[in-house]
Amino acid sequence: MGLFGSGKQSGRERRAMKDHLVELDELRRTQLRDLGEMTVEMAKTGRFDRERLSDQARELVGIDRESDLIAHGLEEGLTLEQLEDLARSDERPAADPGK
Amino acid sequence: MRKGALKKKQRQLEELHLDRCEALGELILGMYVQGSWDEDTMSRGAAEVREVADELDGLKGPAEEPADSAEVDLPPPGEDTAEQSLPETGESARRRIVPDPETPETSEHTREHEVASGPVAAEPESKRSEPKKSRARKRPSGPPAEISDSKPPEVEVPKAATAKPQEASPVPAAKAEPAKPPAPPLPARPPVPPVPARPPVPPVPAAPPAAPARPPQPAPTSPAQAESEEAAAWQKKLDELDLLDGKIGKSVSEARTAAEAAKAAAAADSRTELSAIARELEANRTNLTSTLAAAGKRLNEAKKRADDAEAKMARESAASREAAAGWVRGQAAEIEADAALAAEIAASPADTTEVTDAAKLRQAELEARIGSLEASLEAEKASKIEALTMAESRLKAIEESAREAERRVEEAEDSLAEAGTAPVAVEAVSGIVTEAEAREAAVTWLRGQIAAMRKEIVKGGDTESQGGA
Numbered sequence: 001m002g003l004f005g006s007g008k009q010s011g012r013e014r015r016a017m018k019d020h021l022v023e024l025d026e027l028r029r030t031q032l033r034d035l036g037e038m039t040v041e042m043a044k045t046g047r048f049d050r051e052r053l054s055d056q057a058r059e060l061v062g063i064d065r066e067s068d069l070i071a072h073g074l075e076e077g078l079t080l081e082q083l084e085d086l087a088r089s090d091e092r093p094a095a096d097p098g099k
Numbered sequence: 100m101r102k103g104a105l106k107k108k109q110r111q112l113e114e115l116h117l118d119r120c121e122a123l124g125e126l127i128l129g130m131y132v133q134g135s136w137d138e139d140t141m142s143r144g145a146a147e148v149r150e151v152a153d154e155l156d157g158l159k160g161p162a163e164e165p166a167d168s169a170e171v172d173l174p175p176p177g178e179d180t181a182e183q184s185l186p187e188t189g190e191s192a193r194r195r196i197v198p199d200p201e202t203p204e205t206s207e208h209t210r211e212h213e214v215a216s217g218p219v220a221a222e223p224e225s226k227r228s229e230p231k232k233s234r235a236r237k238r239p240s241g242p243p244a245e246i247s248d249s250k251p252p253e254v255e256v257p258k259a260a261t262a263k264p265q266e267a268s269p270v271p272a273a274k275a276e277p278a279k280p281p282a283p284p285l286p287a288r289p290p291v292p293p294v295p296a297r298p299p300v301p302p303v304p305a306a307p308p309a310a311p312a313r314p315p316q317p318a319p320t321s322p323a324q325a326e327s328e329e330a331a332a333w334q335k336k337l338d339e340l341d342l343l344d345g346k347i348g349k350s351v352s353e354a355r356t357a358a359e360a361a362k363a364a365a366a367a368d369s370r371t372e373l374s375a376i377a378r379e380l381e382a383n384r385t386n387l388t389s390t391l392a393a394a395g396k397r398l399n400e401a402k403k404r405a406d407d408a409e410a411k412m413a414r415e416s417a418a419s420r421e422a423a424a425g426w427v428r429g430q431a432a433e434i435e436a437d438a439a440l441a442a443e444i445a446a447s448p449a450d451t452t453e454v455t456d457a458a459k460l461r462q463a464e465l466e467a468r469i470g471s472l473e474a475s476l477e478a479e480k481a482s483k484i485e486a487l488t489m490a491e492s493r494l495k496a497i498e499e500s501a502r503e504a505e506r507r508v509e510e511a512e513d514s515l516a517e518a519g520t521a522p523v524a525v526e527a528v529s530g531i532v533t534e535a536e537a538r539e540a541a542v543t544w545l546r547g548q549i550a551a552m553r554k555e556i557v558k559g560g561d562t563e564s565q566g567g568a
Contacts, residue, residue: 032124036148039123043145048138057131060124 009077016080017070024067031060101357105158108361111368112155119148122379129386140382147375390518394511401507405534408500412541416548419490423552426483430559433472440465476559483556487549494545501538508535 035056042048073083123144130136444465 029121032128033117033120034124035127036120036123036144039127039141040120040145040148040152043142043149048136048141050136053127054131057128060128061132 009073009079013080014074017074017083021067021070021074024063024070028060028063028067031056031063035060101354104357104361108364109155109158111365112151112158115368115372116148116151116155119144119151119375123148126382133386133390135389143378147378150371387518390514394514394518397507397514398511401504401511402534404500404507405504405538408497408504409534409538409541412497412538412545415490415493416541416545419486419545419548419552422486423548423555426479427555429479433476437469437472440469480556480559483552487552487556490545490549490552494542494549497538497545498542501535501542504538505535 035053038052038056039048042053069083069087072078073080073086078086123141126140126144130141
């Protein structure tokens with residue numbers, strides 16, 4: 001029984017969430033590689049631009065947050081609408097930990 | 100085979116490169132999340148990735164060159180090899196090389212082969228060093244020996260000839276074998292007449308075909324000459340076979356070297372991977388230690404703040420209690436004074452028509468005193484209300500700090516849960532939780548005190564109104 005027991009998650013929604021989770025995982029890997037290559041390039045020049053690294057890492061944090069949300073929706077059996085509500089309720093300006 | 104191994108190795112290196120890039124990205128992400136940038140660690144991670152990239156570049160560079168050289172060195176595809184260096188069919192080969200065991204020409208042929216093997220042995224070192232070459236050279240000399248034992252050699256010679264290209268590539272052998280017709284019986288061949296006065300064949304040069312080095316001979320008129328030509332042709336084929344065998348041996352040795360190199364590289368890779376994992380573990384452990392240290396530091400700070408807040412609250416509550424007691428004492432004294440004044444007024448005759456001047460003076464004095472008392476009471480009341488407001492605001496601040504402390508305790512618990520449980524940290528957390536409970540109890544007590552003070556103020560107001568009445 002999920003947090004939001006009123007709605008029931010359909011099979012299509014579940015598949016869509018799973019597909020999206022896979023996409024997010026691939027995107028995360030790509031972004032991680034980009035971040036690693038960017039770091040290697042910066043190491044070649046001998047100077048690490050933390051702002052650029054932070055920008056890239058911020059995108060990764062966003063991807064992670066979205067993945068967590070989708071995984072939570074899959075675990076709890078939330079519908080897409082409920083997940084959207086949950087995402088909107090969770091949207092708040094977080095402090096940038098990298099700065 | 101070598102090309103395939105190189106490609107496999109290249110693929111493995113590419114995967115390793117991607118994995119390391121991802122690991123470095125994870126490292127940077129962790130630094131970003133923790134907000135602690137460590138450029139040394141970043142440099143180390145980048146150096147590891149660059150190391151793999153360099154290795155990959157180094158592999159990509161020479162990977163193209165040996166592929167071409169292998170193509171150049173190796174014999175052309177099996178069909179051509181079989182067609183060029185081997186007799187087309189088993190029948191023709193037999194017709195060319197197999198002499199009649201009855202005739203003395205056989206020994207001449209044997210001698211020819213032995214003579215020819217001298218210059219072939221003087222070939223370059225690379226060819227001589229190959230072990231298969233000696234075996235190949237033994238093969239042509241086999242048939243005459245078998246011939247001397249009057250055994251039919253036809254079956255063995257074509258097999259040896261077709262077995263060569265099988266080592267180079269299985270395709271030509273498979274193609275050549277079906278073309279081999281069944282061996283006809285040897286006695287069907289007409290016997291060759293003996294040629295005793297035949298000049299010995301000069302030695303055949305090694306690498307190029309032996310035909311140009313042969314002394315010019317007249318057109319084949321006799322069967323002996325035809326036989327010698329066939330022997331020369333066979334020698335030429337043998338030389339080509341030797342060359343081919345040398346090339347095959349060279350290719351095999353190169354393939355072996357490449358396989359050993361690939362094996363060594365794989366071992367080195369595994370060692371590099373192990374060292375990278377060890378370094379990663381070390382970095383993780385360092386991160387964990389630093390996280391634990393940071394969590395402990397935050398816990399200590401929260402504990403210190405909680406202690407400060409508790410001491411401040413105790414001081415304030417003591418001061419408030421003292422002020423309330425003083426105010427209550429003052430109120431009691433004033434009430435007693437008012438009661439005494441009222442009793443005095445009541446004791447004096449009310450129906451006295453003659454009021455002395457002294458009494459008037461005393462009355463005025465009493466009224467003035469009552470007015471001053473009322474004013475002081477009002478001022479006291481106002482100050483109490485102000486103190487009450489301040490106490491309320493202080494209470495709010497204390498509640499806020501208590502909430503802040505609770506939030507910090509929760510954060511510390513979360514960070515501890517992330518970093519793993521340490522007994523010292525758990526004790527610190529339980530201590531802080533106990534302090535938070537104590538603080539909560541103190542806040543409750545303070546609320547009770549404020550309510551009591553309010554009651555006292557209300558009671559004081561009632562008393563004043565009764566006194567005024």
